[in-house]
C-alpha cells in the first residue's frame with residue numbers, strides 16, 4: 001500500500017543539518033584520525049550520538065526517537081559521509097537505518113519496548129548477521145540453524161563480516177528453523193549477545209573503513225527464548241526483501257555524499273597546487289574531470305532524491321533500489337579514483353583525505369548486495385530469470 005510523503009519544514013530541516021554538522025565538528029572530527037589509526041571507535045562515541053539524539057532519528061517518540069521522517073535519517077548519513085567519516089557512516093547506517101527499522105517494523109510490542117529505547121539512546125549497539133563464510137550473495141545457502149526445542153530455540157553456526165560485531169549488544173541473526181525447506185526455512189532472531197554460547201570472534205582487518213568494526217560471530221548451542229523470534233517462522237527472506245530497499249537507499253546516500261565531499265576537497269587541492277606555473281585547476285584535463293564528476297554526482301543525486309520520494313510513498317521496489325545502489329556506488333568508485341588521480345602522488349598518501357575516501361569507497365560495490373547481484377536483480381525485472 002502506498003503512503004503520502006511527509007511534509008518537511010525546510011527551515012527546521014536546515015536547523016537540524018546545522019546541529020548535525022556542529023556535533024561532527026565538535027565530537028567526531030577531533031578524534032576520527034585516532035580511531036582510524038587504532039581501527040576502533042570507542043563505545044563513548046555511540047553514547048554521545050545517542051545523547052545528542054542522532055541515532056535512529058526517524059523512530060517514534062514513544063521509544064525516545066525524534067519521530068521525524070526518513071529524510072532526517074538520510075541527512076545524518078549525508079553529513080557524516082560528506083565529512084569523510086565513512087567508517088562512522090557505515091556503522092550508523094547499520095545501527096540506525098537497518099537494525100532499528102527491522103525491530104520497529106517486524107518486532108512485536110514486547111520486543112519493540114525492550115530494544116528500541118536502548119538502540120535509540122545508544123545504550124545498545126545493533127548489528128545484522130546474514131553473511132556466513134560459505135554464503136554471501138547466495139543467502140539461501142546459510143547453514144546457521146535455530147531448532148525449536150520445547151520452550152526455546154537452539155542456535156548454532158557462525159557469521160562473518162558483521163558490521164558493529166564487536167560492539168553489538170543485539171544481533172539480528174538469519175538462521176534456518178527448517179533446514180530442509182531452503183529459502184522458505186529461514187527465520188530471523190533478535191539475539192542478545194550476552195547469552196551463553198554467543199562468542200565474538202576476532203575484529204577483522206580491512207583495507208579501508210578501519211574504525212568500523214567488522215567481525216566474525218559464533219553461536220554454540222545458544223538457547224534463545226521463543227520471543228527472540230522476529231516476526232514469523234520461515235518468513236526471514238520475505239522480511240529481508242521488505243527491508244532491502246531502505247538498506248540500499250542508505251548505501252546510496254553514503255555513496256553520493258561521500259563523492260560530493262571528496263570532490264569538494266579535490267577542488268580545494270587543485271586550486272592551490274601549482275604545476276607549470278599555474279594552479280592545476282587551470283589545466284583543461286583537470287577542469288573537464290571536475291566537470292564530469294560534478295555532473296555525474298548531480299545526476300545521481302536527482303535519482304537518489306526520486307528514490308527517497310518513492311520510499312516515503314512506500315513505492316520503492318526491489319529493482320529500483322538495486323538501480324540506485326548500483327549507480328551511486330559505481331559513481332563513488334569513479335569519482336574517488338578520478339579525485340585521487342588529480343592529487344598526484346599526494347593522493348596515495350594516507351594523510352590526504354582522498355586516499356582514505358578511495359579505499360573506503362571500494363566496499364560499497366560489494367556489501368548490501370554486490371554490483372553483479374544488483375544487475376541480476378534489475379535484469380530479472382526486465383526479462384525474468
Ligand SMILES: Cc1cc2nc3c(=O)[nH]c(=O)nc-3n(C[C@H](O)[C@H](O)[C@H](O)COP(=O)(O)OP(=O)(O)OC[C@H]3O[C@@H](n4cnc5c(N)ncnc54)[C@H](O)[C@@H]3O)c2cc1C
Pocket residue numbers: 094127128129130131135136137138160161162163164206209214363366367368369370371372373376
Ligand atoms: C566491510 C564489510 C561489512 C559487511 N557488513 C555486513 C553485515 O553487517 N552483515 C552481513 O550480513 N554481511 C555483511 N557483509 C557481507 C557482504 O554483504 C558480503 O560480502 C557480500 O554480500 C558478498 O558476499 P561474499 O563476500 O560471500 O561474496 P560472494 O557471494 O562469494 O561473491 C563473490 C563474487 O561473485 C559475484 N557473484 C556471486 N553470485 C553471482 C551471480 N549470481 N551472478 C554474478 N556474479 C555473482 C559477486 O558479485 C562477487 O563479485 C559485509 C562485508 C564487508 C566486507
